Every structure is written in C-alpha cells, then in structure tokens.
C-alpha cells in the first residue's frame with residue numbers, strides 16, 4: 696500500500712481494524728459455542744469421547760473411553776497432553792464437534808456484507824422479478840437472513856441442533872436440510888474476494904479452547920444447575936457475530952479443573 700502512495704496515517708487506520716476483526720467475532724462466537732455445548736450434559740460426554748479419541752495426539756495411558764484418572768495429570772506434574780487442532784483432523788475425527796461449531800456459526804453470525812457494483816448488474820429472484828444494480832451503487836447483503844430460513848434448514852430452524860450438520864441429505868438431493876440448500880444458505884465467513892482471511896486462525900483458536908475445556912474442565916452455571924442462556928443483543932452492522940444482550944451481565948459460569956486432569960500441561964499443534 697505504501698508503494699501505491701497510501702499515507703502512514705491511513706495505513707494505521709487500516710491496521711487498527713485487524714485486532715478488531717480478530718477479537719470482535721471470535722470471542723462472542725466462542726462464548727456461544729461454550730454455552731450451547733456445556734448446557735447439554737449428554738453432549739459434553741459424547742464430545743469428550745470424540746475429542747479424546749480424535750484430537751489428542753500423544754496416546755494416553757488407558758484405552759479409549761473417557762479418561763479421568765490421575766494417570767493423565769493429577770495434582771502435580773501431570774502428563775503433557777498434545778491436541779491437534781487442524782481443520783482436516785477435526786473434520787475427519789470429530790464430526791460432532793464440527794457440527795456444533797457450524798451450528799453455532801449458523802445461529803450467531805448475522806453479518807452484513809457490503810460490496811460496490813463494479814458494472815450494471817441484473818439480479819433475478821426466484822419469481823422471475825429482475826433488479827438492476829447500477830454501477831457504483833453500494834449493495835448490502837444480510838448473511839444471517841439465509842441462516843434462519845426454514846426453506847433451507849427445515850423445521851426447528853430457530854433451535855440449536857448439535858447434529859444438524861451431521862445429518863445432511865445426500866449431494867444429489869434438494870430441499871430443506873439438503874447439502875445443496877445448506878451450502879447456498881451457509882455463509883458465516885462471507886464469500887468471494889473478501890472472504891474472511893482469519894477464518895482458519897479463528898477455527899484453530901476456538902478448537903484449542905474447546906478441546907481443553909472439554910477434556911480438562913467442568914463448567915456449570917453459578918446458581919443451581921439450570922442453564923439460562925442470555926438473549927441476543929441488538930445486532931450491529933459492524934460485527935459478524937451477535938453478542939449477548941447487556942454484554943452478558945448477570946450471566947456467569949463456574950469453571951473447575953476436572954478430577955484427574957488438574958496437573959495437565961496443554962500443547963497444541965496444527
């Protein structure tokens with residue numbers, strides 16, 4: 696950008712966007728993922744087994760299952776647990792975790808993508824009506840609209856379904872819940888030239904935290920055992936991921952090290 700004459704002050708303005716883009720979406724997305732997963736006890740157990748078998752690189756002492764013995768990392772000087780957070784590994788070995796991740800993106804990304812029409816362009820809707828976008832006009836596309844349409848996702852579109860992305864109909868099929876419908880409607884990182892460049896980084900960060908929390912920690916509500924998730928805040932045009940109402944005020948969780956995993960030292964690889 697310097698080569699084409701962008702002044703330092705503008706470069707700084709552009710760069711300050713990066714920490715904003717990096718934190719403003721990953722943090723609330725992780726917040727919702729933790730809430731959706733840990734508020735379902737049975738789901739947590741299934742994910743623990745999946746993550747332990749699929750993402751832990753160094754074999755742990757006992758075979759398969761849910762290992763919570765002091766062999767792993769009791770009080771002091773516990774074992775080192777290496778977790779692989781590469782997308783290809785999670786996709787292949789942890790389909791349920793992947794489905795929860797995608798379902799959380801579906802429920803929480805309400806991004807408005809903005810583009811400028813570089814030439815006169817005619818769009819046609821499914822009823823055959825045509826719309827002319829004049830060259831130079833600004834187009835705003837509400838990604839979240841497709842994430843909440845029953846015609847793409849089928850019944851229960853407003854519910855968090857941990858298995859939604861596991862049970863896609865085959866490639867050749869059409870209609871709600873099919874791979875084709877979901878592919879059309881699911882655009883959590885935008886698309887084209889401005890597709891989010893931080894998506895793989897965000898994924899690795901979130902998988903590292905999730906694998907650690909699932910294996911090494913118990914999470915429960917502060918008061919009693921009932922989970923009441925906060926509502927969504929009013930959506931902002933700037934954020935891709937919708938934040939909890941009132942900045943999550945009044946909502947708290949207790950996070951404790953899991954018995955037998957207290958002394959674990961965590962390592963991550965891609």
Ligand code: HEM
Pocket residue numbers: 713716717718720721724804806807808809883884885886887888889890891892893894896897935936
């Ligand atoms: C869950 C996390 C994230 C979500 C849901 C998300 C989503 C998005 C979306 C929807 C866009 C707009 C794409 C479009 O207009 O087509 C975008 C753009 C962008 N994101 Fe992300 N993002 C996330 C994390 C990150 C991280 C961690 C970084 C940086 C480390 C990042 C950097 C950017 C940048 C620089 C752009 C602008 C790209 C451009 O205009 O060419 N994002 N993101």
